[in-house]
Amino acid sequence: MTMYDSSHKKTHRLKALVLLASITSLGLFIDYLLEEPLLPNVNQSEILGFRSADRSIREYNINISDHIVNTVFSQVKHSAILSQPLDITYGPDTKMYKDVIKYWREKYDWRTREVYFNQYPQYTTIVQGLQIHFVHVKPETSNKTVPLLMLHGWPESFAYFYDIVPQLTSGNGDVSFELIIPSLPGHFMSDPMKDRTTVHVATLFKNLMKRLNIDRFYVFGQGVGSFIGTDMAILYPDKVMGLYNTMCLSLRKISLVKYASRNNC
Template sequence: MLENKRRKFDTYKRAPRVKSLKDTSEYGINSDVLGQIFGNWQFKYKYPERVRYFNQYEHYKTNVQGLDIHYMHVKPKKSNVKVIPLLLLHGWPTSIKEFYESVPLLTTTRPGYDFVFELIVPSLPGFGFSQGPVRRGLTTYQIAIVMRNLMERLGHKQFYVHGGNLGHNIGTHMATLFPNQVLGFHTTFPVNFSKIADWLWVIGSLWPTLVSNEFVDRMYPLSEKLAYYLEEFGYLHLQATKPDSIGIALQDSPVGLCAYINDRILSLTDPSNKLREDGGLSNYNTTDLVDNVMVYWSTGSITTALRLYKEISANQDMEDVLAQIPSPVPTWALRPKHEIYHSPDFVLRWKYPNLLGITNLDEGGHYLAFEKPGAFSDDIFKAVDSFLKFKNK
């Protein structure tokens, strides 16, 4: 694998390259920004050291419904308080790496709380170290069943769930399908995906009083938001229609894979990043970004990961049905300032009638656990404390 990467790097260095336009990432990731990430990967990235870093936590595989599912299982080293099982679900194009800096924060006791977390952090099917399906049909609500079965396999009949990005979709389905097992749901992507929520978004452009004044700019003007989605979401159409075509190209080029993945991470962290000279790279450690790319490159999993978007599109009718069903599970929303969608509080409560709290941040973007592990971990503790008090009422 390392020799193959070295040969690919050599080919990339010899090939003619076109530099990006100066000081902008509006055309995609800027070549100078990519050069900083690639330079770290090529010259500074110490593979044996990073392997030790990844292996600081225990990794396992188990077969669930015919698929070999990889997961990290981290228990608190010492605890004289209650231990809470928490399932952490990543999205795309992140991986289990998204939660690495949060693990010690969540498995260490802290003042003011009488509990600590036992973490189960799986690679989604087809992502990273988890096996992908060989037949069509595995979409997010079916992955929700796989994740429930994984937790039962580990002895947890009841547990808590966090999800962001695709992990939000899966976690929401778990809270909808298994309300007696999911004791609480925490999300950093608090969105109601029902059709009526979409209509209210349009109606709210005519009657903006439907939205709290402090959040109007996160939803409107409607024309600007639609233009933003058209500009940024081209990848969704590509992945929902021809995932194998783009996947084959990306798996053949570590530099192309690095560019594609990090363009999404940097762009969706803050829309203004595309106007910044560094493209938003200052929000992240470049080694962390390379670690995340390495999960996909070393496992050859980019194509199977992209296929999930095709499956979601092909099974949209069932996704829509589940989106209409309220979940009674206690829920907590952590809203980053630059989240790509904003659902008003009352719209969220249609889906999550027991929405116990919302934390509104004045910073952060779509991959909050990756970008701001401290703020993310603090909110997890606050949310679960609220869940426990709600349960004991």
């Protein structure tokens, strides 16, 4: 065997090893991208706030005092407006502020809105140390009733769903919905949570439904409510009968790669 043949064989052997290593690495990388995310470890009874362990459900009615309303409108009336518009790169321009303040000064009627907000029954209860505000509407119909938990997004509120409540509870069909519409933690009369995730909110709302003696239910998620609804369906599949989201997401690593490539990240 010549020196050339020996060197040639070594080169082929090295190429084969490199190819095998590349295929193995690619396989491991694909397996990494496709692996199922681990279920988060969440304590279902973790105390998230500082309220007493009061399990009662209390009726709630929005009734802001005249003093507070007048104070707010006085501040709006005497608010200063920058004379020069800012470049949109540095935030909203002053024209938008002028339009908003003009609307508040001349058109906005808080008492009318207050009546609008109070048109459906509202309640508060303490779950895991947090006060949670929610709307609860039961249909007056003999049709089959299905519980539906509706989760708003940010910067929305429980009232985001008000226009569709009559359609869902009217009984125009074989099924009517019993609606539970909570305010997310930190929104309206629901206490805020510190350093918590949507997983904690998912458990919080599962426990809210349990407080209402509702064992199985459907979930609708809007915006960040979609993330919470997804976590509920993953963590409590025996409770969530169905999920509808306006923002669908996947926690698989390959989904993040696709998102990054699509958005040039």
